[in-house]
Amino acid sequence: MIVHGRDEAWSRFADALAAVGEVDRAEVAEPARLIDDLGLDSLALTEVAVMVNTVYGVDLLEVDAFQDWEGVTAGDLFAVLPVVPAGEG
């Protein structure tokens, strides 16, 4: 089983978020709002949700906190993810 510390897990998630959202990795900090700060549009949010589902096995559309994506931060997303991506545990 691969064990990741929180920092490493965050770094991996931030890398993936930057890649999927096509944003500068340096801008992806935990307080960064997906829409207002990172500039993700509806299509990019969908791609992020698909990435989280396929990589981490978490269905964000079933999480109550993400029924309205306004104001959701990168840290909010990270908080609901397992430290170990699906398939690596």
Place this chain on the structure above:
Amino acid sequence: MLQDPVQSNDFRPQPAFPSLEGRHVFLRPVSTGDYAGLQQAEIQGELGMRWRYRGSTPSPEQWAQGLWRTVLAQHLIVRRADDRPIGLVLVYQPDFQDGHAQLAAVRFDLADRSPRMMLGMALFLRHVFACWSFRKLYLEVTEFNYEQFASGAGRLFDVEGRYRDHVYFNGAYWDQLVLAVGRERWQSHGEALLAAEDLEEPAGTTTVTLKLPARPR
């Protein structure tokens, strides 16, 4: 000599029929029972100014005729959690000779940024490319609506045209963009949106395998 595939039992494999059912949304054709709600959604509020009537109020009869004018297929995108329609998506003005058609889509709640609308559109695009041999689908979108999905340019679609200062709204003229969703581009990039959306079995369906008796020789 040609071989009768029935007599030889040399059946071709069954094609994959793409589902209109997803985990979070499903598509259903528009029925007359939807008219009242659709008409209100289309001509009221901000959507009434952004969408096709752009502030005008057609009569109920004109509206109903306009709903189906040149339409090939039209579905409501319905949120599975509460069966509430969240959007409308359609393909119209098909040109079968040249292999293209027009695509349109509208989200009823403009403040809703949930991925469900995009997932519904993805289900619809897969359906259209499966049912008809279109090479590409054109989507005309006004500049101020484009920002909702601009990140897909060059990946999911191409911007093939731009009418400059084409649309008047609120004291300014806005560009009208012509986007094209090509079949290959959709299949190589777009279908990934449905990676986590497909149900193993569409809700309420049962798979039945029929084995026909061999034809008497």
